[in-house]
Amino acid sequence: MSTSAPRDARRRSVRLSDIAEQTGYSLATVSKALNGRADVSETTRQAIDAALRDSGYTRRPTTPKQQRLIEVVFEDFETVWALDVLRGVIAEAKQHDLSVTVTEGGTKQHPDPSWLDGVLRRQPLGAILVFSNLSKTERTKLKARNIPFVVFDPSGDPSADSLSVQADNWTGGVIATRHLLSLGHTRIGIITGPDYMMCSRARLDGYSSALAEKGIPADPTLVTEGDFTTPSGYAQAMAMLENPNTRPTAVFxxxxxxxxxxxxxxxxxxxxIPEDLSVVGFDDVQTAAFMGPSLTTVRQPLQEMAGAATRMLIQATRGETPSSVILPTSLIVRNSTRALND
Incomplete structure (x- = not known):
């Protein structure tokens, strides 16, 4: 006599409340674990998963992944820099009939903790994290749901198992400083971004290397740290320029x-500018050419970088193994720099 029918009936009758009673966890915790929520510890998740398997509980089919959606995660979306990045993602996504959604929140180092729960619910084709990186646990959860991600312009060294896209920031720092040196400037100030960001350190290293090529030691009084915002550029420049006896003749x-x-x-x-002070920027955002005078800057190919990140996500979903990318930077000479003795 077959016993499969009673066993199947018993399996169908198992409820989450039974699992909660068996494991000692609340019904809410069991439900969160079942749905892959981020606010459940790995130990708790494993205990609940084991109980589910032992009881013969069958998970309900989940909603099919929305394969036509890419999610872009910004710290904030208040600058033309972010707009250039988004333009690059949209342009590439359009070529593949994909839609794009934007999430704002968190810090330059890490997205808001609530983002992970949201992305697991939304089930996009993949995510582009601007500046941010993820913890090992977060990467594991995304991998379990087959949601690849790419770190765009990573704030620190990306993990070995993460995809990333960035510009050649060191070379950018070198060519910006070499340009000013070629114009006769030797007192060149620099306003970096935050020290914890890899791109800031690379640009500063490039600046120092270019000075060293000419036998000029970096003057610590001409090196100051900003936060990549206009107010910080203003504050640091005021401190650097207000004393006519110590001010530089050029600022990177x-x-x-x-x-x-x-x-x-x-x-x-x-x-x-540039008669009394030469200025070089970095990024070449769209407004740089329309500043008065137009800004000499290092072009970071933001839209091309964003397009590359989008293609990497698509390749990952096809089972391909894309490699991390570093794109070249180039100097765009405009009207904010001039020879020191002209």
């Missing part, structure tokens, strides 16, 4: 937003 701003702050500081101090 860590990005174009900080260069805008340098322009305002120079205006308030009565300094003309």
């Amino acid at each position: 701003a860590g990005n174009d937003l900080q260069a805008m702050g340098v322009y305002e500081a120079a205006r308030q101090l009565g300094l003309r």
Whole structure:
């Protein structure tokens, strides 16, 4: 006599409340574990999963992944820099009939903790994390749901098992500083981004290397740290430029937003650009060419980088193994720099 029918009936009758009673966890915790929520410890998840398997509980089919959606995660979406990145993602996604959604929150180092729960519910084709990286546990959970991610312009060294896209920041720092040196400047100030960000350190290293090529030691009084915003560029430039006896003749701003702050500081101090002060930025955002005067800057190919990140996600979903990418930077010479003795 077959016993399969009674066994199947018993399996179908198992409820989450039974699992909660068996494991000693609350019904809410059991439900969270079943749905892959991020706020459940790995030990708890394993205990509940074991109880589910032993009881013969069958998970209900989940909603099919929305394969036509890419999620882009920004710390904030308040700058033209972020807009350039999004334009690059949209342009590439359009070629593959994909939609794009934007999430805002968290810090440059890590997305908001609630993001993981949201992305597991939304089930996008993949995610592009601007600046951010994820913990090992978060990466494991995304991998379990087959949601690949790419770190865009990582704030630190990306993990070996993470995909990333970035620009050649060291070379960018070198060519910006070499340009100013070629114009006769030797007192060159630099306003970096946050020290914890890899791109900031690389640009500063490039600056120092270019000075060393000419036998010029880096002057610590000409090196100051900003946060990649216009207000920080303004504040650091005011401190660097207010004393006429110690001010540099040129400033390499860590990005174009900080260069805008340098322009305002120079205006308030009565300094003309480039007659009294040469300025170089970094990024070449769309507004750089329309500043007064137009800004000499290092072009970071933001839209191309974003397109590359999007293609990497698509390749990953096809079972391919894309490699992390570093794209070249180039100097765009405009009207904010001039020879020191002209």
